[in-house]
Amino acid sequence: MFTTVEQAITYIHQRPKFHRENKLTMMQSALKLFDDPQLKFPSIHVTGTNGKGSVSHLTSELLVAHGYHVGLFTSPYILRFNERIELDNQQISDADLLAVTNQVVAKLDQSELRLTEFELVTVLMFVYFAEQQIDVGVIEVGIGGEHDRTNVIQAEVGVIASIGMDHQDIIGPTLADIAREKAGIIKPHQLTILGQIPADVAPIVSEKIAAENAHGIWFDQELQLPKIKFTAGMVKFDLNVTTAGDHLLIQRLQMPAFALWQVWDASLAIVAAIAFMRKHLMKPSIPTVRKILMNFHVVGRMELINQEPTILLDGAHNPAAFRELIAGVRRSFPGQQVFLTIGMMADKDIKGVAELLRRAKWQVTWTNIANNPRAATEDELKERLGSDLSFVETWQDALQTALQAGGGEGVYLFAGSFYLITDVRHFLLADEDN
Known part of the structure; x- marks a missing residue:
């Protein structure tokens, strides 16, 4: 065995x-x-x-x-x-x-x-x-x-x-x-x-x-x-x-x-x-x-993993969860610009989530989820949401672009799939998790 x-x-x-x-x-x-x-x-x-x-x-x-x-x-x-x-x-x-x-x-x-x-x-x-x-x-x-x-x-x-x-x-x-x-x-x-x-x-x-x-x-x-x-x-x-x-x-x-x-x-x-x-x-x-x-918190669910800059992780992956996520971020970080990097599975309600994000007026960048055949690709996202969406191939590049745009101010949020959250958390908290 x-x-x-x-x-x-x-x-x-x-x-x-x-x-x-x-x-x-x-x-x-x-x-x-x-x-x-x-x-x-x-x-x-x-x-x-x-x-x-x-x-x-x-x-x-x-x-x-x-x-x-x-x-x-x-x-x-x-x-x-x-x-x-x-x-x-x-x-x-x-x-x-x-x-x-x-x-x-x-x-x-x-x-x-x-x-x-x-x-x-x-x-x-x-x-x-x-x-x-x-x-x-x-x-x-x-x-x-x-x-x-x-x-x-x-x-x-x-x-x-x-x-x-x-x-x-x-x-x-x-x-x-x-x-x-x-x-x-x-x-x-x-x-x-x-x-x-x-x-x-x-x-x-x-x-x-x-x-x-x-x-x-x-x-x-x-x-x-x-x-x-x-x-x-x-x-x-x-x-x-x-x-x-x-x-x-x-x-x-x-x-x-x-x-x-x-x-x-x-x-x-x-x-x-x-x-x-x-x-x-x-x-x-x-x-x-x-x-x-x-002292209670759940990994990857409205989890604050860094304070300067503010980096937040949440496993929201459907419209109901995003509705609460948007309300929670507005309540806790009023008036702050939100830079969201999002990756989702292709079988999720991507259009429904995108409509909520459009109304939230956040800076939204879509990304790929590495090594996951179920993840929505750039072509699939553009087919559903239009060709004018902001897409960056990796979440690391998306974060770097967001940090440059915001100068480290505001909220840098990752959401959409636990596979994405897992990757981000493992990378950014590698020293703590080992």
Whole structure:
């Protein structure tokens, strides 16, 4: 089998990328080989068009801080593959990743089961978490919900952070289709926390909650944020949750943030973590919640990586995310010129994003994403947006041009794809990350 972790990761990445069919039968067959590890620990399941990664990370951090042995599964990774599988907020070690990959691949090969890349990684994660005897798994959906390969768990708590237009070719084409897919994570008697759900598809989610005899906590209804105040890269807010005979009020919470969505996602994570603790008869420590929140940030999501000049990274890659990104930058950097370097995948709503950026009146430069066949090329961008767009082949050249134009003043922002963010972050923070 594999003798190095590099060999194991290369093998994983060489698996087919796309699902053969919209069913979970292959996953279920594979997991049975390992005695259904996904059912050996309680779980929290998190989906959403935007925000699911932030919610998952903070939920995990809060539970670890309260003494739980927590497995966290997320995607994509920013710098290292190991980021996708964490134990108590520490990435899986190379030795453990190598061992579990050898174990799983050997048994799959014996059974002649051929999984996609995401299916294989998901099986690796479930096997590893079961072997580590975790207290709870925080499991982020890959794409969608009902047919996502993570949806083989019976999660006690579910979170739908948001519903918007993205991945229409896989889980669409309509917003109603996407809502039905994301509502598919709702399980019998589950406590489900609902974030930014458009009013016209809320009934779809409500019907699923009723059908599963689940209990919903809706943002701006049972969950409210009555006071939000941004100042100098920080935000203060109150969190108020009222459910059947129960009430929770936490005042004057603080966290580093530039955008409103960061507060929304944090509130969902806090409620999810506290709900899980209460189900397991643990009283949450509010001082602990405050401490974790004060130091919380997610790599590549409204991340300030340099102050002079101001360099900001954000993985926004659809119109809903860009709408919040624009609002957040305006709020935190009022009156400053914004120099955006953007690269996107060809299957995204490039026209919708470009229209938002046109109205924002930012200095926008489109760029290529190196070594990624899915990325929109210069010709594809010009075909969709017109020949007058500003395009520079590399993000490094785009940044240099922007710095010369702005004289180091203003905000230098990278967004559009996590593949671009990964490259920028790895290059500019190489010394810190090594």
